[in-house]
Amino acid sequence: MNRQLVLVPQGAEYRAVQRGLRGQRLRGWQVVPLRAGAAALSTPALSAALANGPTVAVVLGVCGGLQPQDPVGEVVVYRTCQDEAGVMASLDGLLLARFGDRWRFVKAITTQGVMCKAKEKQALARRWGVEVVDMEGVLLLRHLQGLGIPVAMVRVISDGGDRDLPDLTHAVDHLGNLRPWPLMVAMLRNPLAAAYLVQGSLRALAVLEAIAPEVVRCLADLTPAPLP
Template identity: 40%
Template sequence: MPIIVVPQGAEYKAVCRGLTSKQSVIPIPVGSQAVSRYLEACQDKLWNPQAKVLVMGLCGSLRDRFQVGDIVLYSECVYQTKVQQCDRSFTAQLYAHLQDKVCLVKGLTSDRVVCSAKEKLHLSEISKADVVDMEGFATLEFFQQAGVEVAMVRVVSDDSRHDIPDLTSAINSDGSLQPLPLAISMIRQPIAATRLIKGSLRGLKVLEEVTAFLFAKQNV
């Protein structure tokens, strides 16, 4: 049974709701630097070369074809000019189980929240990526350097055609969210905030469902 690694907060809670048996779930901070620091500090507890790691969570779409609620399976993840491949065997196993429920994608990890539709289009053009997250590359890099097989399943929570609020200022250096700056960012852009909330709720529901599907049948 793989160890699940998922961003702390709502995503972690959604994954836990989807599990019916005891399963090792590790909550990680938001943001690449915070993730790297956290995993390095906890590596003695996390070290288990015999285990596989399944990274789960939400992501943003960079292309029209990927809509809110779509389940995606990473083949690789890019950060700036660097590329990390997901484990081919583990990824193929997940793809076989999920079949028509999932799309194979190239992911991009960003240091900040990608909030405008214009920037999403730009990033998709220069990176050739399909979706964007804030933790994927750092997590892949850490575990793969430790010789652990890693795969990544995420759910789209915002599409490529609309803006979402800029939440970058609400994220602490330790990867936690600050409630007041978060609220201010949402209030400043109420339409975008409503869209983000609806997309997140939909994405979290699907994240819970795909977790239940994968682990209830011991598919991974």
């Protein structure tokens, strides 16, 4: 029975992590795709995985940088994650210690939608002192902690705080699925921002694929030994 969870937003992020972990043959780990944003908690696969009583969970994926100097492709480990009201939750200290000084530790914030404007990203950073943004982190953190499950979150920055993105407000439905037509319209309306988004996403996904095995290895002694 799988007792450790790797939770990843569905789609390209999930596929990248699957590729990275392919052939690792680590027993005890289950990779679970999640709906994007607030819909993550209603993912049937998550409910099924939690029914097995997991002992630890790590959330992998991409995030947005909020500072102009944030490099695309940088790996970050969440130290805290908060909502837009400023209510903060801390990640598990013992799990954080497993990562040592491999990657930068950050304060994160979860928003209801995609942060598209650079000035909005920077304003969010100034107001709350946060460094990166996602759409499901704090929701997952509170839910899992409420079940007594230690949580770590490791993400890769896919866009910095110095560039606008296409307006993706209508490109994701209530179940966290991309809507192809609204997505295409948003990209065509701002081709320069679209090109930046695509390039940054591809780079971040490549890094995510590369680090997935290392993230799991950092927690390897929490699981049974690898298969021979």
